[in-house]
Each structure stands twice: as structure tokens, then as C-alpha cells.
Amino acid sequence: MSLPDKSQWLCPNWNPHPAVRVCVTTRAGDHSPKPWHGFNLGLNCGDQPARVEQARHHVEKILQADHPAAWLWQVHGKQVIRADAQDNEADGVWIDQQRWPCVVLTADCLPVLLARTDGKAVAAVHAGWRGLQAGIIAEGVASIAPNGEPVSAWLGPAICGQCYQVGDEVYRAFTENRPAFKPAFQKDATPNHWRFSVAHAAIIELAQLGVDDVHGGDLCTACDLSRFYSYRKEGETGRFASLIWLDGGGQ
Numbered sequence: 001m002s003l004p005d006k007s008q009w010l011c012p013n014w015n016p017h018p019a020v021r022v023c024v025t026t027r028a029g030d031h032s033p034k035p036w037h038g039f040n041l042g043l044n045c046g047d048q049p050a051r052v053e054q055a056r057h058h059v060e061k062i063l064q065a066d067h068p069a070a071w072l073w074q075v076h077g078k079q080v081i082r083a084d085a086q087d088n089e090a091d092g093v094w095i096d097q098q099r100w101p102c103v104v105l106t107a108d109c110l111p112v113l114l115a116r117t118d119g120k121a122v123a124a125v126h127a128g129w130r131g132l133q134a135g136i137i138a139e140g141v142a143s144i145a146p147n148g149e150p151v152s153a154w155l156g157p158a159i160c161g162q163c164y165q166v167g168d169e170v171y172r173a174f175t176e177n178r179p180a181f182k183p184a185f186q187k188d189a190t191p192n193h194w195r196f197s198v199a200h201a202a203i204i205e206l207a208q209l210g211v212d213d214v215h216g217g218d219l220c221t222a223c224d225l226s227r228f229y230s231y232r233k234e235g236e237t238g239r240f241a242s243l244i245w246l247d248g249g250g251q
């Protein structure tokens, strides 16, 4: 059994502000057995809770933050909470305090990391198609930039537009009232099905929210099972974490 070190995680090339820190865990490590093999951080995917808690503590030890990370109980909704909230049932979390990691867990859904370009607040959002369609990204942006302060975004590893087949109901949910989302869908060979790019949909949504400084979005979970977990490709599997926090030196 071995735990990963930080060199095995992703450090996105995204610098919205010098105080903003970002990190994405991978499956590197030998902590959980199959089908979560690697380094699973998800509590609601069948793995042993004690083992997952141990993995989460390992992440916090490596980050050396002042506060435990704000682990959420994700439900594919559009609720975004502050990191110090009592109830953690939400799909997005934000903070304006130093060294308090915000985290979302995914295995195909899109992790969206948001930062104010003045370095005053950050957020992590879990955007599957349901959450995205419900407006989770808008909630995340509003949480950190209530007065329209400039925001930059980074899109983490998620199932890509070639790998993700969806039914007509997903296409209709997005495009019936908002045709701007049509470019995120390509017709599939199977009748009444589409290939859907969650990252493309997020870019469209962010543009409509006035966020044009968008990075990442080029890593696919299903195309790269050596580094990521993919629920669509693997069925029962683990979850990796996308983390964002502030470390500007002071309080």
C-alpha cells in the first residue's frame, strides 16, 4: 500500500492571481483496491469510509492548509456553500479566507475552478450535465463575485465530447430555451443521441456570465484511465479531487 506524493498530481498552468493555488489529484498510488484502484477520495462510491478518510487526511497533510478541506456531499444540484457552512450537501464551495481548500470530487463530471482576479475569493464547482443545466456555474460565480468583479476559470479533467454519448432529453434540456448551447452537441451515429462536450457547454455558460478568461478543458477522464477515474467507462470506480485555495501570505 502506498500513498501518492504531490509530484504525482496535476498543477494546472493557470495563474489568475499569485495568491491562488490549485491542485488536481490523480489515481497514482496504491491505496484502494479494485474497482477504486489507485487513490480514491470519494465516500459515496462503495469504497471503505475509513480508507477514504485516510486518503483525505493525506491530501490535507500534503497541502499544509490551516483548515481541513471543505469536502462536499455532492448531489448534482446547484447549491454553492461557503467553506465554513455546517451542512455540506452541495455541489460547489467558495471561500474568501486564507489556506482553506475548496474541493470537488469527480469521475467524468466537470470540475470548474473559479478565482477572482484580485485574489480575494475562490470557488470549486462540480458540474455534471444536470448541475450545469440547473445553473451551478452561475451560482459559483455569484458567490465569489457578487458585484461583477472579474473572474477567471479553469476547467478540469472531464469526459470529452467524443466519449460522452447522451440522449435527446439532455439536448432538449439545454437547447429548448437556450439555443446558444447547440454547439456543445454533435449528432451521434445512434438515432436520437448526441455527443456532448461538458467543457464546451461550460465555456458557453461562462461567456454568458461575462467570464471570458477560461483555461483548461482539454483533459478527458475516459480517454486517460491511467490518471483519472471515469464512471461512464468503468462503472463502479473512485473519485479524484480538484482543489483551489488562497495563500497570499497574510490572513
Ligand SMILES: [Zn+2]
Binding pocket: 159, 160, 161, 162, 163, 220, 221, 222, 223
Ligand atoms: Zn475522451
